[in-house]
Amino acid sequence: MAPLKLYWVSGSTPAWRVQVCMEEKGLQYESKQVEFSKKEHKGPEVMSVNPRGQVPTLLDGDIVICESVAALFYLEDAYPEHKLLPTDKKERAAAYQRTVESANLQDKVSGIVRLKMFNQNPDPEAVAKAKEALKNELKYWEDYTKSGYVAGSSFTLADTAVGPFVLALKRFGASLKEFPNVAKYADTLQSRPTFQKTTPPHWKETPNQDWLSDM
Numbered sequence: 001m002a003p004l005k006l007y008w009v010s011g012s013t014p015a016w017r018v019q020v021c022m023e024e025k026g027l028q029y030e031s032k033q034v035e036f037s038k039k040e041h042k043g044p045e046v047m048s049v050n051p052r053g054q055v056p057t058l059l060d061g062d063i064v065i066c067e068s069v070a071a072l073f074y075l076e077d078a079y080p081e082h083k084l085l086p087t088d089k090k091e092r093a094a095a096y097q098r099t100v101e102s103a104n105l106q107d108k109v110s111g112i113v114r115l116k117m118f119n120q121n122p123d124p125e126a127v128a129k130a131k132e133a134l135k136n137e138l139k140y141w142e143d144y145t146k147s148g149y150v151a152g153s154s155f156t157l158a159d160t161a162v163g164p165f166v167l168a169l170k171r172f173g174a175s176l177k178e179f180p181n182v183a184k185y186a187d188t189l190q191s192r193p194t195f196q197k198t199t200p201p202h203w204k205e206t207p208n209q210d211w212l213s214d215m
């Protein structure tokens, strides 16, 4: 049996990061999809390894990693056969920077999800504020993606960290017309077999949301 095991939920963008990273590295892993609706993430199997009861939870034998970005760095370190960090020091620094910096984008995307997914009638003022914060964040990523990827002109670990959140924007209906580089980047990611293989299953079966149709 493969030593790597990933607990994940369909639509969890942090979990998607780890799936993409393992696929890009060509790693075999046991895929353990859990259901939020059945509270499986708070059940004994997940809670015994991750007391927060969250996904992603990655196991490598008796090693447990419960933070998605930490999991990316761990995988790069433990499975160096297919490297996702550049060897050039300057390019590597950029990839480290963007991988960690993806937390800012994660935060702004999560802001929209918290308002729209878990609220029947979200406060319009709060929604407008969250969209403004997201637009401000996207200005940075518009600059970072001008050479095709988020850290230089080839795919790196940083793209596994950022990519799922950019594709979440498309899922939520954003055309990204004000952010043409990000829009092109989204197309690049969407055409990558590893992203296609790991796209949240329920996204493929249900129409996109219209939460960001004005963006």
Ligand SMILES: N[C@@H](CCC(=O)N[C@@H](CS)C(=O)NCC(=O)O)C(=O)O
Pocket: 009, 011, 012, 013, 014, 015, 041, 052, 053, 054, 055, 056, 066, 067, 068, 069
């Ligand atoms: N900072 C964590 C966030 C993990 C997280 O928020 N996971 C969500 C799903 S996207 C979750 O498991 N939520 C259930 C809960 O918190 O009870 C990471 O990047 O891995």
